[in-house]
Amino acid sequence: MAANASRSCLQFLLHLAQDNLDFRLPEIKSLLALRGKSFTPTLNFKEKAPFWCLDGLSEEDIKDVMARSVCAKSAFELWGHGRTHRELKTSLLNYPVENMSPFMKQDSTYRVNVYTFNKTLEFTERIKRIDDMDYLPFEGTVNLKSPQHVFCLLEDYGTNPNNIPDHPDYVYFGRWIADGQRELIRSHSVKNRHFIGNTSMDAGLSFIMANHAKVNQNDVVFDPFVGTGSLLVACSQFGAYVCGTDIDYNIIHGRGRSSRKKQKWRGPDENIRANLRQYGTERLYLDVMVSDASKPVWRMAPLFDAIITDPPYGIRESTRRTGSHKDVKPCDGIYVESHVPVSQAYHLSDIFKDLLNFSAHHLVLGGRLVYWLPIYRPDYSEEIVPLHPCLQLLSNCEQVLSSHTSRRLITMEKVKGAEGMDNQAHLPDPRFSPYEGHNAFREKYFSGLNKRGAREDTQSEVNGQ
Ligand SMILES: C[S@@+](CC[C@H](N)C(=O)[O-])C[C@H]1O[C@@H](n2cnc3c(N)ncnc32)[C@H](O)[C@@H]1O
Structure with a gap:
């Protein structure tokens, strides 16, 4: 004007x-x-x-x-x-x-x-x-x-x-x-979403995550724990190309039991691509694949403008990764043909360390990692937030779930190249130990709750309230 x-x-x-x-x-x-x-x-x-x-x-x-x-x-x-x-x-x-x-x-x-x-x-x-x-x-x-x-x-x-x-x-x-x-929260409500699961992320929080990640037109965004792709839906709405991985074959291929009340099995075409189609952003769908986030399959290079994810906490879904029964070590990352992988516990501490190390290597400089960290509130202090020398912590926002549980939305920006920096992510404080043992966090999370309270907590996790 x-x-x-x-x-x-x-x-x-x-x-x-x-x-x-x-x-x-x-x-x-x-x-x-x-x-x-x-x-x-x-x-x-x-x-x-x-x-x-x-x-x-x-x-x-x-x-x-x-x-x-x-x-x-x-x-x-x-x-x-x-x-x-x-x-x-x-x-x-x-x-x-x-x-x-x-x-x-x-x-x-x-x-x-x-x-x-x-x-x-x-x-x-x-x-x-x-x-x-x-x-x-x-x-x-x-x-x-x-x-x-x-x-x-x-x-x-x-x-x-x-x-x-x-x-x-x-x-x-x-x-x-x-x-x-604000209208996006209604128009993208999970209630009317074509493909949903037990842990589909609430629409409002998905858009907030995409905004914290500074997702922009033509960016490439990756979600390593993609589930039903709620975060990809939000990022594509802002013009980014999206891709993801999940260890669960049924989720990636839209098969298996439905999460809808009156429906036993998922119908044909209940998958992430169809979700993007529902909102008119299918052209921005790159792909999703079955893959274990603890063993990333990506070329070692800065590939993504943003990594935005909601890792499994072991509350409503198991935290598993692939491994081996025996002490069989891969040679150059490849197992012998006769090796049969088995499912193993994936401790929260390892999930966060892997996520930060992966982001340090695969984000472009200035790219952002946005993820949720589950919190047992009585134990919380800022020192338990995982750090990495290449990632600067920008924000740490609490969403309270109950008097003693919450989750924190962590935003980090890549400020330094990660060449030669293998496995530098660290959990800065011994108090981080709640995340170390398998199920340790889950036990704390539910401690002191009666069954009804526990249900309310996990439901609010789904609804993002
Ligand atoms: C909290 S859910 C993600 C929900 C997703 N944001 C959505 O809106 O549907 C976590 C996902 O991580 C997956 N997962 C668990 N362990 C994994 C692993 N080792 N590698 C990749 N995905 C994994 C689970 O199958 C689950 O779909």
């Missing part, structure tokens, strides 16, 4: 969804990083608040963020704000006229919305709020149905639903710029 040329020092207001609070900041930071921008909040920034004011960005930056964000609901160009309506008026009257005037011209149409957070206003009260702002120099015509410009008065009544104040804690006024992609 030509009007932007003379408009300066813009501030933007994000209205964020009040769920998945921990995941919001890394999401917005990652989406800004995709545009080479950094996150600069204004003073008084509160991470858990429903509104954030941002500095140093352009309208295009904000539009790009909103075209991807599932954590942000709407974005506005902020024209004024204050603790009271009087302060808001002063702030608005001080806002540069040249920033406002392109949107208030005589031949334009507009509408003003009133949005209240943590309070419902009667229709008449909302109309009064708008009438009280008659000091704003609108010259255009009101058009409620399809206005050229939409403005919004936003009132924040705090986050305590049991103690709603009479007057808002803070008020904002701005020009609406864009809505976020």
